[in-house]
Amino acid sequence: MTAQTVTVQTSRVRRIAGLTGPLVGVLMVAVLAACGSGGGGSEDETSTPVTSAEPTSAPETTEESPVPEETTPYLDPSLGDSSxxxxxxxxxxxxxxxxxxxxxxxxxxxxxxxxxFGNYDASVVYAGAEVTLTGxxxxxxxxxxxxxxxxxxEDAQSSD
Structure with a gap:
């Protein structure tokens, strides 16, 4: 790498560093990665991208759910309703x-x-209180x- 190349790269970094916004960090990483990927050899070297012959999509799953249907929890919406x-x-x-x-x-x-449980008057129902509860x-x-x-x-009365 020559002194002129280093100066050009440094001025690019300074221009990018002067930018504002969320892309600055991403651009800085990309520039620094590009600078370091040369390997330090002569300018005649070319780099070849690494590619994979295999597809990158997720494998298809033909299995059914590992949890049997009869053990799947179900919450009845009427639970907790005294009516x-x-x-x-x-x-x-x-x-x-x-x-x-x-x-x-x-x-x-x-x-x-x-x-x-339920909506009751806390001044009537509390620890130590004698009460009559309807519900x-x-x-x-x-x-x-x-x-x-x-x-x-549903209704709370003091027994005192």
Whole structure:
């Protein structure tokens, strides 16, 4: 590489460096890669691009899904809805206790622990409160409380 070639390449880099925008980095990398690909030999050398005879497309897959259909999870949109068919309204009462998970409340009634969910007045339903709750059990409801049978509250009254 001659001094004149180095000067020309340096001035190209300076012009590119003066550009603004997201392409500057890409252009800098391309210029530097082009400068370094000469191999340091004489100017008579030519480079040949490396090509592959193999196609670069992804191979076709004829396999079916590795997960059988019967194990694919399905979330029923009616889960968590106390108005769905089969849910009957009931009334439970007792002392509300804090659940094992933060923010969860439970109430034990006739030997069954119920997780308390739904829209209720937090000034009535809280850990330590004596309450009477009207609502429905929702066995299909998914919760993070990991405790009790889900009970969706429709009405809450203080028993004090």
């Amino acid at each position: 769905k068919p089969g849910s009957s309204s009931m009334t439970i009462s007792g002392t509300v206790e804090a659940g094992v998970e933060a923010g969860c409340l439970v109430l034990e009634y006739e030997g069954t622990v119920y997780g308390i 429905a059990v929702d066995d299909g409801m998914m919760t993070t409380c990991q405790q009790g049978t889900p009970f969706v509250v």
